[in-house]
Amino acid sequence: MSFLPYAVAAWLFGVGIYGVATSRNLIHLVVCLTVVQSGTYILLLAIGYVGAGKAPIFADIPLNSKVVDPVVQTLTLTDVVVEATVVALLLALAMQAEKRFGTLDPDELGVMRS
Amino acid sequence: MIEAFQIVALVLVAASGTAVVLVRDPLRQAVVVSFYGSLLAGLFFAFQAPDVALSQIVIGSVGVPLMLLMAIAKVRKRELERERDE
Amino acid sequence: MSRRARLWLLAPALAGTMALVVWGFTGLADFGHFQGAYGNLLAKVAVPERKATDIVVSTTFDYRGFDTLGEEMILFTAVLGLVVLLRELRGEQEEEEEAHDDQEGHAGREHRTSDALRIFGFGMVGPTVVLGVYIVTHGTLTPGGGFQGGVVLATALLVVYLAGRYAAMRKVSPLPLLEAGEATGAMAYGLIGLGGLIIAGMYMKNFIDPGTKGSLLSGGFIPLLNIAVGLEVAGAFSLAFQEFLDQTILLRGDGGSE
Numbered sequence: 001m002s003f004l005p006y007a008v009a010a011w012l013f014g015v016g017i018y019g020v021a022t023s024r025n026l027i028h029l030v031v032c033l034t035v036v037q038s039g040t041y042i043l044l045l046a047i048g049y050v051g052a053g054k055a056p057i058f059a060d061i062p063l064n065s066k067v068v069d070p071v072v073q074t075l076t077l078t079d080v081v082v083e084a085t086v087v088a089l090l091l092a093l094a095m096q097a098e099k100r101f102g103t104l105d106p107d108e109l110g111v112m113r114s
Numbered sequence: 115m116i117e118a119f120q121i122v123a124l125v126l127v128a129a130s131g132t133a134v135v136l137v138r139d140p141l142r143q144a145v146v147v148s149f150y151g152s153l154l155a156g157l158f159f160a161f162q163a164p165d166v167a168l169s170q171i172v173i174g175s176v177g178v179p180l181m182l183l184m185a186i187a188k189v190r191k192r193e194l195e196r197e198r199d200e
Numbered sequence: 201m202s203r204r205a206r207l208w209l210l211a212p213a214l215a216g217t218m219a220l221v222v223w224g225f226t227g228l229a230d231f232g233h234f235q236g237a238y239g240n241l242l243a244k245v246a247v248p249e250r251k252a253t254d255i256v257v258s259t260t261f262d263y264r265g266f267d268t269l270g271e272e273m274i275l276f277t278a279v280l281g282l283v284v285l286l287r288e289l290r291g292e293q294e295e296e297e298e299a300h301d302d303q304e305g306h307a308g309r310e311h312r313t314s315d316a317l318r319i320f321g322f323g324m325v326g327p328t329v330v331l332g333v334y335i336v337t338h339g340t341l342t343p344g345g346g347f348q349g350g351v352v353l354a355t356a357l358l359v360v361y362l363a364g365r366y367a368a369m370r371k372v373s374p375l376p377l378l379e380a381g382e383a384t385g386a387m388a389y390g391l392i393g394l395g396g397l398i399i400a401g402m403y404m405k406n407f408i409d410p411g412t413k414g415s416l417l418s419g420g421f422i423p424l425l426n427i428a429v430g431l432e433v434a435g436a437f438s439l440a441f442q443e444f445l446d447q448t449i450l451l452r453g454d455g456g457s458e
Contacts, residue, residue, distance in 0.1 A: 002116050002231040008128045010225060014218050019135035021210045027140040027185055031147050034178065035131050038154055042127070045161040048239065051232030055162040056255040058247045059341055059414070068162045069239035070246075070255040074264055076158075076166045077256065078271040081347040081433060084173045084181075085278040088440045091185040092285040095447065098189050099289055102196070107203065116231060164343035165256040168335070172351040177437065180358065184444035191448065 005046035012039035026094035026104045030087060037083055041076050048072030123157040140186050148179035251410040252340040252419030261425040265404040276386045279436040286443045321363020328356040336430035340419040346426040350433025357438050366449050378439045385432025392424055
């Protein structure tokens with residue numbers, strides 16, 4: 001079973017890309033992109049996990065305890081927050097596209113220009 | 115090596131992530147994605163990453179779905195307006 | 201390209217990519233057996249060196265502080281781009297008058313939220329702000345920090361909107377103030393890093409005495425950076441929420457620029 005975390009990360013990555021490629025709505029597409037990205041979070045945290053390790057916070061555990069890797073958590077933590085603002089930017093782009101072309105369907109963009 | 119709680123969380127995340135992609139209506143998707151965000155936060159807890167889980171809870175269950183809802187509302191409003199104009 | 205053709209192109213491309221991904225994953229250490237030299241070293245030396253008990257936070261802001269500067273700039277630029285895009289959407293010429301008559305026009309909203317919701321909602325604002333500030337300032341000790349606390353602070357603004365009305369939210373958070381908050385936070389982070397260059401001879405070097413373990417002010421300049429990032433993230437998210445709300449509530453129709 002120990003391959004499961006990597007399998008889930010790969011699955012989310014693949015299913016997200018499938019969603020992006022087949023999406024018929026720009027807002028739906030942006031959300032699919034967040035699914036792709038969450039696959040990378042799971043991969044990073046799964047790599048850094050140490051069996052029976054504790055969270056790397058030494059407020060109430062002894063200094064020599066076995067802990068999980070703090071570096072991957074740092075990467076993921078900042079990315080979760082930054083990703084949300086990037087999603088906001090993409091949504092604004094989608095709204096701008098909807099205003100210009102009158103549709104959110106990526107296939108019709110550029111065709112229906114009035 | 116892998117704990118039962120982690121297995122359950124991973125399976126739930128994989129299933130709901132698939133649901134997020136397969137739900138095609140953006141409004142319903144906004145609801146599903148907030149659910150997905152919360153499950154993801156649970157998984158981060160299971161991976162001993164409370165810092166990441168904390169930011170995922172706020173972002174995944176409030177921040178992103180809310181911005182989605184507002185974007186959808188704006189687009190709907192303009193669609194209605196266009197219909198009225200015609 | 202037709203939809204069919206795109207699907208046919210997608211199938212082999214996705215299959216190939218996934219094969220590469222899976223092949224790459226087989227080279228990873230088994231789940232739970234990771235031995236990262238850098239992470240293990242940090243886990244040993246971070247607490248004695250920096251006195252901050254949350255190693256994730258001391259890695260974010262101190263050992264990898266320079267990377268966080270980059271992340272912060274992505275956040276700053278993304279929100280900047282969002283504001284530019286949405287304001288362009290708004291149509292400048294009628295911005296002012298519309299904002300004005302909507303203050304009366306949306307007075308109706310006040311009647312639509314029930315008293316119970318309003319009282320409960322406004323009661324929640326204080327605790328939300330306290331929680332946000334707590335998470336920001338206790339980042340060095342327990343899970344939390346500027347990124348998480350900043351988002352919590354921004355949601356306090358949303359509670360004002362949900363409980364009361366839009367005009368009330370605009371009154372407690374004027375846009376220039378949010379913009380200033382975001383920019384100040386971003387600048388403060390860079391300047392604190394510069395302090396390291398001037399005092400300790402290296403950019404982003406921790407130049408303040410780390411204090412004692414467990415103290416609220418332990419970790420040298422980490423609490424300062426936490427506050428700077430908290431300010432920036434709170435400003436950025438409030439700004440994003442408010443720009444989106446402006447789009448959905450304030451505007452009727454197309455913004456009138458076409």
